[in-house]
Amino acid sequence: MRSERWDLAVEARDLDSFITAVKFRLGHTDYTHTELDAGTPATRFATRGNDFRLEASHAPVGAFRGMVGLQVESSDFSALGDEAFVPSTETDMRALFLFEETHVGDLKLTFGGRIERVKVVSGGGGPDDANAPGTPRFDPSQERRFTARSAALGAVYPLSEVFSVASQLAHTERAPTFYELFADGPHAATGNYELGNARLDKESSNSIDLQLRARSGEHSGSVGVFYSRFRNFIALAGSGVNRREDGLIDPAGDLPEFVYQAVPAKFSGVEAQAHLLLCRCAGELHLDLQADYVRA
Numbered sequence: 444m445r446s447e448r449w450d451l452a453v454e455a456r457d458l459d460s461f462i463t464a465v466k467f468r469l470g471h472t473d474y475t476h477t478e479l480d481a482g483t484p485a486t487r488f489a490t491r492g493n494d495f496r497l498e499a500s501h502a503p504v505g506a507f508r509g510m511v512g513l514q515v516e517s518s519d520f521s522a523l524g525d526e527a528f529v530p531s532t533e534t535d536m537r538a539l540f541l542f543e544e545t546h547v548g549d550l551k552l553t554f555g556g557r558i559e560r561v562k563v564v565s566g567g568g569g570p571d572d573a574n575a576p577g578t579p580r581f582d583p584s585q586e587r588r589f590t591a592r593s594a595a596l597g598a599v600y601p602l603s604e605v606f607s608v609a610s611q612l613a614h615t616e617r618a619p620t621f622y623e624l625f626a627d628g629p630h631a632a633t634g635n636y637e638l639g640n641a642r643l644d645k646e647s648s649n650s651i652d653l654q655l656r657a658r659s660g661e662h663s664g665s666v667g668v669f670y671s672r673f674r675n676f677i678a679l680a681g682s683g684v685n686r687r688e689d690g691l692i693d694p695a696g697d698l699p700e701f702v703y704q705a706v707p708a709k710f711s712g713v714e715a716q717a718h719l720l721l722c723r724c725a726g727e728l729h730l731d732l733q734a735d736y737v738r739a
Contacts (some may be wrong), residue, residue, distance in 0.1 A: 444476040459664035464500040486524030493517055509543035528628030528637055530581040531566035534623040553597040561589045561618035565625045573691040580627055589618035591646045609654045619643045623677050623703045629688055636686040636698040643705055647674040664717035676708035
C-alpha cells in the first residue's frame with residue numbers, strides 16, 4: 444500500500460470589510476494498494492483526487508451573522524485485476540453552502556443550507572461476464588448526474604447558566620456513490636458478490652433531534668435523542684442468489700449475491716458525549732467520552 448496526501452490551509456481573520464474572515468483549504472490524495480493471491484499481485488486499486496474548500500464569514504446583516512462557502516471535489520478510481528468489482532470511474536462534486544444565526548431574546552436560531560451537483564462517470568467494460576461469455580461484465584460507459592439539496596433549522600435556549608436545550612430539523616439529500624451505482628463483482632473484503640444499480644436516485648431523509656447540554660467552566664457534555672425517516676435509503680441487501688468467484692450463478696456457489704437498492708427506512712437513537720478537564724498538571728489533562736445507540 445502507498446498513500447500520499449498533501450494539504451494547504453490558509454486563514455485570515457479580523458478583516459476590515461464586509462467579509463470579516465476567510466478560510467481556504469486545498470488537498471491532494473494519491474492512494475494505491477495491491478492485493479496478493481498466494482504472494483502474486485492479483486488486483487490493484489488506485490484513487491487520485493483533489494478537494495478544495497473556501498469559507499467566508501460576513502459582517503452582521505440586520506440581525507443575522509454567518510458564513511458562505513464553496514466546496515469542490517474530484518476523484519478518479521480504478522481497479523485492475525481478478526477481484527475488480529467496480530469499473531474505473533470519475534466523480535466530480537461542486538457545492539455551495541451557507542450558515543446563518545440570529546437571536547430572539549435568549550433564543551438562538553440557526554439555519555444552514557447546501558446545494559451540490561454531482562457527476563459520476565463509469566468507464567464500463569471489464570472482464571467477460573461468466574454468465575454471458577463475450578460480453579463485458581460492466582455495463583457500457585455511462586454518466587449519471589445528481590442535484591442534492593439539504594437544509595437545517597436549529598434552536599438553542601438556555602435554561603440556566605449551566606443547562607440549555609437544543610433542537611434541529613433537517614432535510615438531507617445524498618447522491619449515490621460510484622460503487623452503489625456500478626459495482627458488479629466479488630468483493631473479497633465482505634465475502635459477497637455485490638451488484639450496483641445504475642438507476643438509483645439520490646437518497647433523501649428528514650430528521651429531528653433534541654439535546655440537553657451542560658457547561659460548567661472547562662467541563663461540558665450533552666445527551667440527546669434523534670429520529671430520521673428515509674424515503675429511499677440506499678441499502679445493500681441479499682437477493683437469495685449464490686455465485687461462484689468467477690461470477691457464474693450457481694446455487695452451490697460460496698458467494699451470496701447482495702444488491703444495492705433504495706428502500707424506506709427509519710433510524711432512531713440516543714447520543715451522549717462529555718468533555719472533562721481532569722487536572723492542570725504540567726499542562727492540561729482532558730478526558731473525552733462518547734457513546735451512542737442506534738436502532739434502524
